[in-house]
Amino acid sequence: MMTSIQSNGYSIYIGKEIFKALSSFLDKSKYSSYFILCDENTLQLCLPTLITSCSKLQTAEIIEIESGETSKSLEFSAHIWQTFIENNADKKSLLINLGGGVVSDLGGFTASVYKRGIDFINVPTSLLAMADASVGGKTGLDFIGIKNVLGTFAQPKAVFIYPDYLNTLSSRHFQNGLAEVFKMALIADKKFWNLLKEEGQDEETLIIKSISLKNKLVLNDPYDKGARKILNFGHTIGHAIESLFLGSVNELLHGEAVIIGMLIESHIAYQKKMILKKELDEIISGIPPYFTMQSLKSIPLDSLIELIKNDKKNHNDKFYFSLIDKIGSCKFDLIVTKNQIKKAIDFYTTLTK
Template sequence: MPVIRSLGYNITIGKDALKKLSAFLKSAKYSSHVIICDENTLQFCLPTLIMACPALNEAEIIELESGEESKSLDFSAHIWQTLIENKADKNSLIINLGGGVVSDLGGFCASTYKRGIDFINIPTSLLAMADASIGGKTGIDFAGLKNSIGTFTQPKAVFVYPEYLKTLPQRHYKNGLAEIFKIALISDKVFWNGLRTLKPDHNAEQLLTKSITLKNKIVLKDPFDKGARKILNFGHTIGHAIEALLLGTLNELLHGEAIVIGMLVETHIAWQKKLITQKELEDINSTFKKVFEPAKIELATTPILELLKNDKKTSKNKFRFALVNKAGAGKIDVEVNETHIKKAFDYYNTSN
């Protein structure tokens, strides 16, 4: 069973991950346990977790509504209030059982309650397993901006139990594949080429192990997103703006779906900046379109540009992007102007 060492904690992957979790809980001797989940993981994942970990029989359960809307200051306050009412102390443990929303929100609440208590992540979606639960980024959305309030706080452990993927609808599985394709495209050409011919009966655990290993290698170099780690933002500058813009509308997208569009748009920007060739542009586009069938949405650039001005990566009113720099490599802090962005959206809107 793969165990990957990260920033002071282990990422355990495999069918025995919950057994390892049970042993972890037994040895850690926390004063109390609080499980944060949503309505889906409450129904489909929590029973398996409790059965595997008797120490959680008396755990307090906090249920949130699935979806990005729960990553809010209001729901953070609800979690903090529940922790206070249950007399959670500095030796309590928060267990985030769910996808990226749960780990982002739960990690944020844990890192700020009583100036920080321990938390662990048990990701249940492919997106959370491959990306959101790894690396110590926690946060909530505020004022219409994605992840605008948050902390860098590492979990005490991450337990990846691939059996939970069987509970996912196909749309949500593809949502997670987006982040796996991203990490391959910007960091490992061999992995990327393998993904281009990915078969429906692929081994999810192998994909996860490779993807997590690649992300963790980058995170270890740059824990606080000051340099090399910025490459993980490929697709996210545009993708986050699209996700925020469509949130609560009839065209609302899952995170990975927005990031796919972001990667397509930003790949065209990379071509404009002469970082990739025409053939590479066409190969990347055809791969993403074949696997993900991105949404056919006419996207206006003006509201996107307004959101980008408040993006964490914008500096002195200059847009700075992480872009693909040939298959298997990337380049950070690429200065991009409004014309580049508008041309890339025109390309997306006419070619998709």
């Protein structure tokens, strides 16, 4: 059984039969050469299934990067471009991104600017990539310690989601992706939020529901000019926190930082009288206890504020946030003050004691 969702000019295939769809896609497309981007984990755990299921990929050039956020850099893009050139990649070459959010972000960006753009497809292997990064057409690199400050809008030619790849994840990396699923429910669908609070949900169902909700926003606002901005809920604070801890012993995964961001930004919404205290309490109690609640006590507020200033939504020295106005609904382009941010961080600190 396989589910197909039509996105912005491409299809997202989900299910155990996706390799048949991938083989069919490759047969029709007649690419001149194939490149597969993966990290050391997906090389070992996911690549064999892909290669044995799609005979055309048995001659593909494999490009391996290090796993983790530090690979989302110009240095690694340069490594991929060099491999393209050394292997005579032309405009009819295809890059296959086999990995999580880092691989799809890096691969999508690198493909989108090589020879002014070559085709790429995503085969996501993490819950984060399946439920969130697989749809939207955003690519991104980190630069001088600022997350996703470089990037392009570039749509893949297709996305193929094989849910069994989730079996390769550690519990921490699975929960990392679940954070974005919770975010999607909080901003767009209260029934989905209520469903998430119940245990034992089918993973494929969660992926399909999350993609469907995000896809609706993306189709209505492909270039992030309006309502699509609500997808940034939890990310203005979350990205700043993720950047602060990058490279430290307490380095956070993206979803872990977003969970913290959602809690802090929910309190900002409460301060602005957008949500009631009982809704704030429901959000706090609804976030599962297994999420990492990193203490922010030692973080200098000024450093955090400087990172928030680099958020792409901000301009004219004002902070613009996307904030929920009830569970299942979100507003965007809301001005938030430094004092409101400080109060919300102080509140979050009480949760981690």
